Amino acid sequence: MAKPGRAAASAATAAKNLQEGLVIASHGRHCIVETPDGERRICHPRGKKSQAVVGDRVHWQASEDEGTIEQVLPRRNLFYRQDEIRTKSFAANLDHVLILIAAEPEFSEHQLARALIAAEAERITPIIALNKSDLVEPFERAWTKLAPYRRMHHGVLPLSLKASGEADYASLMKLLAGKSTLVLGPSGAGKSTLTNLLVPGATAFTQEISQALNSGKHTTTSTTWYWIDAARTTGLIDSPGFQEFGLNHIEPMQLAGLMPDIAEHMGDCKFYNCTHLHEPGCGVIANVGTAGAPGAISPSRYKIYGELFAELSQKRY
Numbered sequence: 001m002a003k004p005g006r007a008a009a010s011a012a013t014a015a016k017n018l019q020e021g022l023v024i025a026s027h028g029r030h031c032i033v034e035t036p037d038g039e040r041r042i043c044h045p046r047g048k049k050s051q052a053v054v055g056d057r058v059h060w061q062a063s064e065d066e067g068t069i070e071q072v073l074p075r076r077n078l079f080y081r082q083d084e085i086r087t088k089s090f091a092a093n094l095d096h097v098l099i100l101i102a103a104e105p106e107f108s109e110h111q112l113a114r115a116l117i118a119a120e121a122e123r124i125t126p127i128i129a130l131n132k133s134d135l136v137e138p139f140e141r142a143w144t145k146l147a148p149y150r151r152m153h154h155g156v157l158p159l160s161l162k163a164s165g166e167a168d169y170a171s172l173m174k175l176l177a178g179k180s181t182l183v184l185g186p187s188g189a190g191k192s193t194l195t196n197l198l199v200p201g202a203t204a205f206t207q208e209i210s211q212a213l214n215s216g217k218h219t220t221t222s223t224t225w226y227w228i229d230a231a232r233t234t235g236l237i238d239s240p241g242f243q244e245f246g247l248n249h250i251e252p253m254q255l256a257g258l259m260p261d262i263a264e265h266m267g268d269c270k271f272y273n274c275t276h277l278h279e280p281g282c283g284v285i286a287n288v289g290t291a292g293a294p295g296a297i298s299p300s301r302y303k304i305y306g307e308l309f310a311e312l313s314q315k316r317y
């Protein structure tokens, strides 16, 4: 026998004429929702609880030519950053975070490490791509600097988006196919170049969306979801802002577990609550700087660990 509660709920759903949708852009409280057959419209949240971000699956109800979000469906994950002042959500229900950096301008290893930790904390697979392989010398330098990262996860993918022969990004396309991927990276790395390469007309689409969401006012661009393929199976999400990647939502004692090269040695520590900063018999410390040895932790990664540990230990609630 059906539970009365559930029957009542589905009757209510039918009565309200709720539709399913995917949030493909958001700005402030407003967002654009796409229906399964590709129709798009501006929607507003019913209340705080129905505040949606890009990538959210929602139930919404039409009202005139706009709509109201009645419910945000449970999220698989939510990629966000948090500093002392606020929390900024980038997107939900992601398969990958693609961190796009380039030979030039020189990237910050700190920013890279922070974004990787944030992805790891939400169990989202990070992909690191190093663009501008045509700039031979700076690329060499950056590639060397990335040695610890080349040993982790999917490694580091070399790219030359400007040359953009298809062979240059075929391996990237293979990783993205059928998945939803948030693209992050510092200014100048090639994010717009990538989007325009994979999504013809992306610029115009973004402008259209910004205008729709801001009644034509000039504003900063919002986060936008693009379909790479006509069948709408591969999603690419563009988001402004890589700077000041706050990790205040992470506990200092969680940190080592979110840095795979460090986590690898945590099982060898003498103390179960080892901070890996000063303890005797620490498996992490024993492996720092043993260049070339299997499982070595690079001094730069260990330094970042220590600095982040101190930063997260100081946070105020």
Ligand SMILES: Nc1nc2c(ncn2[C@@H]2O[C@H](COP(=O)(O)OP(=O)(O)O)[C@@H](O)[C@H]2O)c(=O)[nH]1
Pocket (backbone or CB within 6 Å): 131, 132, 133, 134, 135, 159, 160, 161, 162, 163, 185, 186, 187, 188, 189, 190, 191, 192, 193, 194
């Ligand atoms: N040399 C070189 N330049 C590139 C490559 N990809 C993009 N660029 C250039 O780098 C600059 C910044 O690219 P853009 O896509 O605007 O970066 P964004 O700030 O991340 O959106 C532009 O002048 C691009 O033409 C590449 O593979 N090689």
Ligand SMILES: [Mg+2]
Pocket (backbone or CB within 6 Å): 191, 192, 193
């Ligand atoms: Mg750009």
Ligand SMILES: [Zn+2]
Pocket (backbone or CB within 6 Å): 266, 269, 270, 274, 275, 276, 277, 279, 281, 282, 283, 284, 285
């Ligand atoms: Zn330890």
